[in-house]
Amino acid sequence: MRPSLRILLALLCAIPTLSLPAQDSPYEVKERVRPPHGWIQHSKPPPDHTISLRIGLPQPNFGVLETHLYEVSDPNHSRYGQHLSKEEVEELVAPHPESLNAVNEWLASHGIQEEDISHSPARDWITLTIPIGLAEKMLDTKYHVWMNPTTGDYIVRTTSYSLPIDLHDHVDVIQPTTMFAQFKPYRSFIVKSDEKPLDINTALGTLTNPATGLVVDASCNDTITVPCLAQLYNSTGYIPSARPDNAIGITGYLGEYANTADLQQFYAEQRPDAVNSSFKFISVNGGINNQSEPGYEANLDVQFAFGLSHPIPATFYSTPGSPPFQPDVNTPTNTNEPYSDWIDFVLSQENLPLTISTSYGDDEQTVPQSYAQRVCQDLAQLGTRGISLLFSSGDNGVGDGESNPTAQSCFTNDGKNQTQFIPAFPASIVSVTAVGGTENVAPEVAVSRFYSGGGFSNYFPRPSYQDEAVSGYLKALKPGTYEGLYNASGRGYPDIAAQGDRFRIIVGGSPVSIGGTSASAPTIAGFIALLNDYRLTRSLPPLGFLNPFIYQKGYAGFTDILSGHNSGCGTTGFNVTKGWDPVTGFGTPNFGILKDLVLYA
Structure with missing residues (x-):
């Protein structure tokens, strides 16, 4: 019998502890990364180049939403399939008012008013478009143009940014700053x-999948089509x-x-x-x-x-x-x-x-x-x-x-350069x-x-x-297999x-x-x-x-x-x-x- 998901064994994502902001708080590094392999520093962007910053505020009730997620997705739970509405979800991920106030005060101290920003429906994301020069001042950082010689792409990023110490608990993340990913x-x-x-109606013989007993057109070994997938995965005839x-x-x-x-x-x-x-x-x-x-x-x-x-x-x-x-x-x-x-x-x-x-x-x-x-x-x-x-x-x-x-070439970006x-x-x-x-x-x-x-x-x-x-998979591995190359608890x-x-x-x-x-x-x-x-x-x-x-x-x-x-x-x-x-x-x-x-x- 597979275990019930009613008791969660691990949190999906960690939520920081909240503290109250203070005025004139000194800056401290919020995040620092090493540029991924393949990116080299190219030049400085123009100070009037605009950048759209997205500020993610903590979601103090995310743990409650996570519990909902597991319960409505667990086929053994009485709430299986009882999904939440958009409004119910937004209520659960809304930031604490203190976080909104703290971030708004910080923005206002840099001349950014309410009409200059936009909020996500749950108000857990704030978006503002500002010149690079102002972003560098607000984040106590320096942006650079980075180039990937392999792809020929350029991005504007920094390898670290800072925030006032007492703002750290009120901000999860600010991007684009240290994000070098390029989804491909x-x-x-x-x-x-x-x-x-x-001609999907011309059969070239058949093959039988020994694991399922399903009969598949022999051409599917060379060319995959919609009818091949329907045959192979047993949906033929379902309308x-x-x-x-x-x-x-x-x-x-x-x-x-x-x-x-x-x-x-x-x-x-x-x-x-x-x-x-x-x-x-x-x-x-x-x-x-x-x-x-x-x-x-x-x-x-x-x-x-x-x-x-x-x-x-x-x-x-x-x-x-x-x-x-x-x-x-x-x-x-x-x-x-x-x-x-x-x-x-x-x-x-x-x-x-x-x-x-x-x-x-x-x-x-x-x-x-x-x-x-x-x-x-x-x-x-x-x-x-x-x-x-x-x-x-x-x-x-x-x-x-x-x-x-x-x-x-599978090297870590943690400074150790390990495989x-x-x-x-x-x-x-x-x-x-x-x-x-x-x-x-x-x-x-x-x-x-x-x-x-x-x-x-x-x-x-x-x-x-x-x-x-x-x-079960890990226990069956030969002891020492790829030791140190992967995170067995991940x-x-x-x-x-x-x-x-x-x-x-x-x-x-x-x-x-x-x-x-x-x-x-x-x-x-x-x-x-x-x-x-x-x-x-x-x-x-x-x-x-x-x-x-x-x-x-x-x-x-x-x-x-x-x-x-x-x-x-x-x-x-x-x-x-x-x-x-x-x-x-x-x-x-x-x-x-x-x-x-x-x-x-």
């Missing part, structure tokens, strides 16, 4: 496909409704645009009954969906997530911000990383898709821990409201294993579901053309919902997996084969949207935060993957084993079994 799509191996039209209280969402960043003409061509090939249907486009912070620039990542995400879940209503979010700075322009368009803008936006919305997939991320160590904790808390709010969040686990194995498992496995973010967050990658169909194995991201967080302790599964990821290579999509009117866990996450999202449909049509609430269900009951609806590993950092990484492992999690979905499990959860 988790995709790889883009190759032109056969130009011949795909979902188009009810308006269910929807699936895809996030888009970095100039990745979802092309509607390509979607129609994709539907004509792989989902003919979906032809002439499309998605709702939502612009976040001025994001566009340029139809003359189809994106490989955006097209992959929308074509498969929406192709698998049709006719469930679909949404594509576009958030701008790439690259954030050009050193020869005084006023660049955006100095924030775009992920913050998306979180701000969705938390302010009353109605959201019940399933949202994100295929972007970066190394955990490029993200300050204070910021990572706030993202954890923000995403927990969405889970408490009944939203299922899926994130790709990454394509670099345990660190740098995308194409060279013998490389030795260490590098977890991915946001996949390492405990309040989301991370998705690894597989390939082949008879049987499925961990993907090998790239390596499924997986391992253990250095920021987030192992949550109670996965304690039994992860402890949150293990991924949680589950799906096919991640040789996906046939349409880009610019031509077929393309693409791989990456950025294919796996939208695939899982499509099936979660189907499961939500199944529950809603039976007057049951949506699944919401998935992990407590997966680790207590849902694991029985996933097919265990038994072969493969995830190389990186000069090692072969972790091995796939029976049960949960940090390569493929509990394995890949069997929709037919999961339908029964979610019905009686």
Whole structure:
């Protein structure tokens, strides 16, 4: 019997103790980081260059919200599925009035008035746009332009900032300051496909998955399509409704645009009954969906997530911000990383898709821990409201294993420059579901053309919902395996997996084969949207935060993957084993079994 989640074994994110502010308090360093590997100091930004600062205030009642999150997500709890409203969540994460007053007084001392700032609906975030010169004075710091020679990108950041001592307890985080992460799509191996039209009705023989007994078209070993996934994951014949209280969402960043003409061509090939249907486009912070620039990542995400879940209503979010700075322009368009803008936006919305997939991320160590904790808390709010969040686990194995498992570039940023496995973010967050990658169909194995991201967080302790599964995996490891290279007490990821290579999509009117866990996450999202449909049509609430269900009951609806590993950092990484492992999690979905499990959860 799996343990109940009613007793929490660890807090999701720590909350600081509050103290009263004092006037004319001396400054003290609030946060200091080392620039991640690959970034070099380039120049000074112009003092009149504007920057949009986001100030996160402590959420003193977050522990109460966390309790709600676990109770409404625990299939063994009497409150399972009783998700909170937007207003109820905002009440729980609202800052203490003393924190608001202290920060407002500090801002006013620098000439910034109430009309110069904006608040999140819960008032736990304050945003203001000011010149760099003023930001440097307020934070007792110096900003620089930093360059990444590998990518050619520039960002405006500092490696430390300070606040008045008595303001420290009233501020969790201020960004952009020490945040060097650049969220990138988790995709790889883009190759032109056969130009011949795909005929999904022409069988080339069949294969039988020995783990499930399911029969799959033999062509699925070479080319993954919507019908292949339906066969492999046992959803063939299920016809979902188009009810308006269910929807699936895809996030888009970095100039990745979802092309509607390509979607129609994709539907004509792989989902003919979906032809002439499309998605709702939502612009976040001025994001566009340029139809003359189809994106490989955006097209992959929308074509498969929406192709698998049709006719469930679909949404594509576009958030701008790439690259954030050009050193020869005084006023660049955006100095924030775009992920913050998306979180701000969705938390302010009353109605959201019940399933949202994100295929972007970066190394955990490029993200300050204070910021990572706030993202954890923000995403927990969405889970408490009944939203299922899926994130790709990454394509670099345990660190740098995308194409060279013998490389030795997994270095820590703590000044010791030690070799260490590098977890991915946001996949390492405990309040989301991370998705690894597989390939082949008879049987499925961990993907090998790239390596499924997986391992253990250095920021987030192992949550109670996965304690039994992860402890079992670690106990089975040979003593001393990778000692010192990973945090054995950290949150293990991924949680589950799906096919991640040789996906046939349409880009610019031509077929393309693409791989990456950025294919796996939208695939899982499509099936979660189907499961939500199944529950809603039976007057049951949506699944919401998935992990407590997966680790207590849902694991029985996933097919265990038994072969493969995830190389990186000069090692072969972790091995796939029976049960949960940090390569493929509990394995890949069997929709037919999961339908029964979610019905009686």
